[in-house]
Amino acid sequence: MFARHIGIDLGTANVLIHVKGRGIVLNEPSVVAINKDTNKVLAVGEEARRMVGRTPGNIVAIRPLKDGVIADFDVTEAMLRAFIDKLSVKGFLSKPRILICCPTNITAVEQKAIKEAAEKSGGKNVQLAEEPKVAAIGAGxxxxxxxxxxxxxxxxxxxxxxxxxxxxxxxxxxxxxxxxxxxxxxxxxxxxxxxxxxxxxxxxxxxxxxxxxxxxxxxxxxxxxxxxxxxxxxxxxxxxxxxxxxxxxxxxxxxxxxxxxxxxxxxxxxxxxxxxxxxxxxxxxxxxxxxxxxxxxxxxxxxxxAESPMDCVAIGTGIMLENMDKLPKRQLV
CATH class of the missing domain: 3.30.420.40 (ATPase, nucleotide binding domain)
Structure with missing residues (x-):
């Protein structure tokens, strides 16, 4: 069983994942619920979002991305890992190739943080693409x-x-x-x-x-x-x-x-x-x-x-994954 290529729209509010050949398979809020006493992740996505503002003192619902970039590295990594595991896209011996979207003017340090989080959560050959470009492709x-x-x-x-x-x-x-x-x-x-x-x-x-x-x-x-x-x-x-x-x-x-x-x-x-x-x-x-x-x-x-504005970036990653070999190298970071 070979691993699949996946495209991730790592948004401040929502994470959308597009799996090559399957379309958009995940659309969940970028929220993680953590037990402060044990540092254990209790829930991610929609389940964690329902806890926002409604948790006891020892449980916090964190949004690990702020202004389009990673604010909490470890929590982002845990969130991505949970989402990728949920999709069962990893192969028996291979890891999925990941294309992630990022805002246009983020720094080299912020780019490195996004790449590292994706690699640690189980991806290989992680590449970044600029968000408005991918959104435009996804909008047709x-x-x-x-x-x-x-x-x-x-x-x-x-x-x-x-x-x-x-x-x-x-x-x-x-x-x-x-x-x-x-x-x-x-x-x-x-x-x-x-x-x-x-x-x-x-x-x-x-x-x-x-x-x-x-x-x-x-x-x-x-x-x-x-x-x-x-x-x-x-x-x-x-x-x-x-x-x-x-x-x-x-x-x-x-x-x-x-x-x-x-x-x-x-x-x-x-x-x-x-x-x-x-x-x-x-x-x-x-x-x-x-x-x-x-x-x-x-x-x-x-x-x-656009026809489905929320999904444009994720759809765009899918189109780019399909045509990865045809794209000039400068299109990807």
């Missing part, structure tokens, strides 16, 4: 032609923006403003405005259910429960979409500015192509209501959401 863009393609990949920890042509990145930017920061903005707004404490999971739920990035694009209400900061007792309040738009406005403006900056550095011929083809949005942040409308209004170019 033909980036190997001499024409401009622009992709904005809004993940959990980072937003990667890139203009691609001839199979490579022409201009790019990676900012640490993405889904997690937006969740935190909602959490802080409710704390300031209503003196109510809510958890990360609740703020994410608010963002998904009633949040919008475009003023006036959504008009919905939601009841949320939390702990009153004054009385210390549980309390329920009702919030509206317009409040969430106001809470997210400054943070979303940072993503818009970074996208504008990349467009400003783009050669004019490629800019003309982008006006024709539009900008493709990928990543979980692409699903934030009104994000495409806001970017289209600010950039004056068409903005389209």
């Amino acid at each position: 863009m033909d980036i190997f032609q001499p024409s401009g393609n622009m992709v904005v990949d809004i993940g959990g920890g980072t937003t990667d923006i890139a203009v691609l042509s001839m199979g490579d990145i022409v201009t790019s930017s990676s900012i640490k403003m993405a889904g997690d920061k937006l969740d935190n903005e909602i959490l802080q707004y409710i704390k300031r405005q209503y003196k109510l404490l809510i958890g990360e999971r609740t703020s994410e739920e608010i963002k998904i259910k009633i949040g919008t990035a475009f003023k006036g694009a959504r008009s919905e209400e939601m009841d949320i429960r939390g702990r009153d900061m004054v009385s210390g007792l549980p309390r329920t309040i009702t919030i509206h979409s317009s409040e969430i738009e106001a809470a997210l406005r400054e943070s979303v403006a940072v993503i818009v500015q970074a996208t504008k900056a990349v467009l400003e550095q783009t050669p004019p011929e490629l800019s003309a192509d982008i006006i024709d083809r539009g900008v493709i949005l990928t990543g979980g942040g692409a699903l934030i209501h009104g994000m495409d409308l806001l970017l289209a209004e600010e950039l004056h170019v068409p903005v389209l959401i």
Whole structure:
């Protein structure tokens, strides 16, 4: 039995694994539950995510990746090992070949940490590929032609923006403003405005259910429960979409500015192509209501959401694994 090639989208919020010939076989949150007394891993993925904010003192639910890079090496390694073991992709005598995606501007030290974590978790011949490039391939863009393609990949920890042509990145930017920061903005707004404490999971739920990035694009209400900061007792309040738009406005403006900056550095011929083809949005942040409308209004170019934005990077790793031998060596780190 030979080991299979696997592609990993090592995201701050979710880990997706694509196995060559089988498609996306794993999509789990990047969370690990650990017993602090024994340092033993109790759960990973969805099971661990359910424990966030609900554990006794000796059990902590850790997110080992922060802003797209490894914040806790040992925990990341344990998480990857648990996921890879779950898939039974190792051969009798061989280890799987792994392709991992990383943000565009991470340092050599951070690249080395990602490679080492994958090797220690049971992979061999680990290679890295830049996230926006893989996302563009996964979204169905033909980036190997001499024409401009622009992709904005809004993940959990980072937003990667890139203009691609001839199979490579022409201009790019990676900012640490993405889904997690937006969740935190909602959490802080409710704390300031209503003196109510809510958890990360609740703020994410608010963002998904009633949040919008475009003023006036959504008009919905939601009841949320939390702990009153004054009385210390549980309390329920009702919030509206317009409040969430106001809470997210400054943070979303940072993503818009970074996208504008990349467009400003783009050669004019490629800019003309982008006006024709539009900008493709990928990543979980692409699903934030009104994000495409806001970017289209600010950039004056068409903005389209990829077919399955959450899976684009994982699908892209699959396509790259299929064509590994045809890819120029410079495409991989």
